[in-house]
Amino acid sequence: MNQQSSFKEFMSNRFVRAILLSGLFLQLGIWVRNFSVLLFVMEQTNEDPFAVSLISVAEFAPIFIFSLIGGTFADRWKPKKTMIWCDLLSALSVFLVLFTLLFATWKVVFFAMLISSILSQFSQPSGMKLFKLHVPESQLQMGMSIYQTIIALFVILGPVIGAFVFQQFGIELSIAITGIMFILSAGVLTFLPKDRVEEKKEVETTVLEEFAQGFKYVKKNKFLTILGANFFVAGLAIGLIQPLGIFIVTEQLNMDKEFIQWFMAINGVAMIIGGGIALALSKKVTPIRMLAAGMIVNAVMISIIGYSEIVWLSLTAQFFTGLMLPAIQISISTMILQNAEEAFVGRVNGIMTPLFMGGMVLMMSLAGLLKALIGLGFSYQLSAFFMVIGVLFILPFVLDRPMRGKVTPGVKMLK
Template sequence: MGAFLKGNPRFLRYWISTWTSEGGDWIRNMVMMFIVLELSGGSAISFSINMFCEFAPIFLFGFVVGVFADRWKKKRTILSATLFRMGMMVLLIGAILLRSLVLIYAISFVSAIGTLFFRAAAPAFTMLFVPQEDRQTASSLRQMSMSTMLLIGSPIATLLYMQIGAAWSLGITIALFIASWVLVQSVNVEETMQEAKSQKSMAGVWAEMKDGFRYSWHNSVLRPLMVSSILFGFGAGLITVLEIFITTDFLGLPKEMMGALVMIQGVGMLLSSLVLPKVKLSMQRFVSWGMVITGIGLGGMVAYPSFYATAFALIVFSLGQIGLNIGMATLMQTQVNFEYQGRAGMTINTIVNGFQVLAMFGAGWLNDFFTVQPVVAAGGIIMALGGVLCAMMFKRDLEPTI
């Protein structure tokens, strides 16, 4: 990995930019969680509504965003989306100062659209300066930065929130986004093909969207991901909302202790991102087994009301999640044509997040009716079944390749 970073300074600058971007996102996410819980009096339903507002745009606009991500220049899209996210943070500061949950919900919804464009353009942007034979290494390094920020982002964000408050914490988020923008701006790439694509009219959006979906369905790698993502997304939606209530309701700990569990998850993800790239498995198996192990870890979080038992299950969860992420990112950048990167990625994300949104929207009510333990356990079973289905479809559609 060190040799790859030394030999590819453009990826190194982009990689550093992902650290600052992830850091800003973590501060924003923790501030949002704490402020919504504070303003709503700890309401699971209010928290569920806010999470719905953050993820619903992926389901509603994902396919369209994919079209424009394929049309537009990747670097320009990432830079513009970063500027948009900065502006949303300024508005969010105002909403927090006004102590308005409605405004917070609205800003969460709108800012998620900027994040969509930012993420949709990233894989193809990386392909512009990372050769195909190095893309698994690039994916592993990307997972390493995400895992490290998962380890340190939550406690740092929690400390900032407690020491300087929500508004000043979001000011730091803006500064980190500015640093990310400067670093991406410094990465020089040639995008002559995308400049021509950007001249297409609005009339062709629907046709290009259908073409992207058709390509994804007929791609023997993408089709299993599309189908299995239905089950995986539903399980993921439950844990997205209920993780805080595993801490408070199931374990009986103060909400600030969620930061400790997130740190443990970060340790598990960081270690997994270092170890898993050395495992000789096909990327298809990384994906399917990753889903299964993630589901087992999720169910294990509520198997026994002990901090240590939940922490161990989080490490198992992290192992599966990293395997899934590395496998999927590598498959996307090696088995999907460059001109379909945005649409194919958004097709998978839209399916995952569509069912994730449905689960998140109902998670608060399910938690109040059934309690957190059976709901999370059911989510783990559903997620693991998604992995089994994915493995069966891979076996049917193609022979795994190392």
């Protein structure tokens, strides 16, 4: 009953309703864009691994480059206004890409990924800042769980919708739908509570000074520093296999490329179940232990997918990978919010994300080359190895029940 009333209280929050509806529109647009671009590029290049890996680079490289800048500005700018403008500018960029696509080379589709990915680096930390402002700390883990459930739903629905739109109507309509969804998201965000009027600081700081303060803040916190190392190797693990999933389907399982939508759908079903389990365990298991458990299970399952040539075994491993993914994502988001003061949320998020994305982009760039050099199966074993290394980084905190050691003033201990 207590959890039920807490959920009702959470959903009665005006901020929560608006941010979740905005997330629905964004997820729909992003999945239509991502999946239609994937199928379009594979058609245009005759399934060239290098071209397929470039899609992921175009989507994730800006995250590495712009995340820290976006996090710094998120701590300076009004978060609601920042998010609305980012969605509107994303929509404008998508329509410009659509216009160019009608008259120029097909390669312009990469810019649809690139520009909206850059803008999301200003919007996403602003959303985290608003979560810190408008959601009580006791409900943060619940909020992250529900948001991850929405993402899981679109892991199932997104590929099916994206493939259907692309196959029925082509790349132009797919890109147009993405732009419309960004506009709808911006409209919903206008219902967020007004931005708080910040008191003027006695001494004004420059962007570069605030940028440097963010690094000092993380450096003084032992937990955040080690968590950053964990993020980096996790990025290496995920980045290596991110562009290779399509080849597991076509080469190792000998299925048509369209089968990937069902391969991903089972992952999404598992994510929904995993989100519910993570929510139920959130009061009993600390986020750091959730993170470790999720990474260990994922290491085993990635290894199995890399070796398996049996469809049911690969789907089972894919299911368990999805089952643990919410535990990883929820624990990461919760720990950042719990261990950073409001004034530094954007910058902490902006420092952590490039560590993860830097590793991810590095390995995505090399994924096609590694596949050619060492093979698909061994690439997956290398990814599993990186996951294990990530667990070893955080193991002292997993084994140490109360987190001892100095932390930055104002930063809370792990709960």
